[in-house]
Amino acid sequence: MISGIRAKLIWLAFIIVMITPLVAAATSELLAWRDSIYIMAGFAGIFAMSLLFAQPLLIGGYLPSLSPRNNRKIHKWVGGLLVAMVFIHVLFLWFTSPPDVIDVLLFRSPTPFSLWGVIAMWALFFMGLMAALRKKLRLSLHLWRRIHLALAMVTIIGSVGHALLIEGAMEQVTKIIICVLVIAATAKIAIKYLNQHTPRSGRRKP
């Protein structure tokens, strides 16, 4: 059991990691030349990146003082929030410049980073759809986790590639840090999963 003070420090660090990219982006000079819709589009994307960091930590139970049940519950809610943020990101960019967003969605944009983003978006939306229909799908827990983790990895690699290649409101150092942390957190979950499901071992941890 993690002691009270240590738990508080972990939560504090977690919250700092979540909000620092947003605070840093709020100082970007580019914002002066954007209207509120365009700014909100950008910040929805940045917040989505922070949420991507939270997701593996929640489902892996790495955040202290949360019961496994609460972890799963919050993971689901944050998943829904992620879908909403990405939807707002794309919708508000579409309000800002419809032809650019149409090019992206049709895979004919001249900007390579948009391709990464649109792949991540579809992987995320597909995950959301599967989560909404989970009871109807009746997949085994094993298969569910496999598909969910594979889609999560596509979402994360796509999102990181998307963010790193863009010259936008995100501040460069905080951008790289959140991207590295998102990948590290996801890798931790993926490794944990693979350890649990290595057939050779013949034993499954609870």
Next chain:
Amino acid sequence: MTKISLTRRSFLAVSGAVAASGLPSWTVPARAAGLAPTRSMRGGANNYLAGAPIVDRIGGGGFWMSGTVRRAGDGAPLSGQRIQIWAHTTEGYESDWESHGATLTDENGNYRLEMPQIVPAFGQAHGHLAYDSGDFETVFLRPVMKSSKDKSLEAHFVLKPV
């Protein structure tokens, strides 16, 4: 008759030479045809508004867009050609009418128009240009700045007569 042996080494040498000679042959017309026309770039026509006026300067200026306009084939400079320019700048969006302006090429086929500083939009600092006067085939360009701090950007047109 010479026997051609295709070893891995000779294959690599030949394919390397082909690659080094430039673009694949199907993208470049035969030598006799001369200078190839510029193709429109992807996304070049985005937020295009037809018929922007010829202006001395777009907005407050401070940034220079320049380039050349030549005829396909013989490469002759084309004077008096109208080039329309627009971008996301410190003064407005690409879709704002005030962000658009046009200029004419001089007797040497050069054009140059002052405009507000281009700032990154949709992830890249880029400009848009159009040749759309009808004497030649329409071309839309979307050049990207090497650095968003640059104070100028070039775009060159080789136009094909209609």
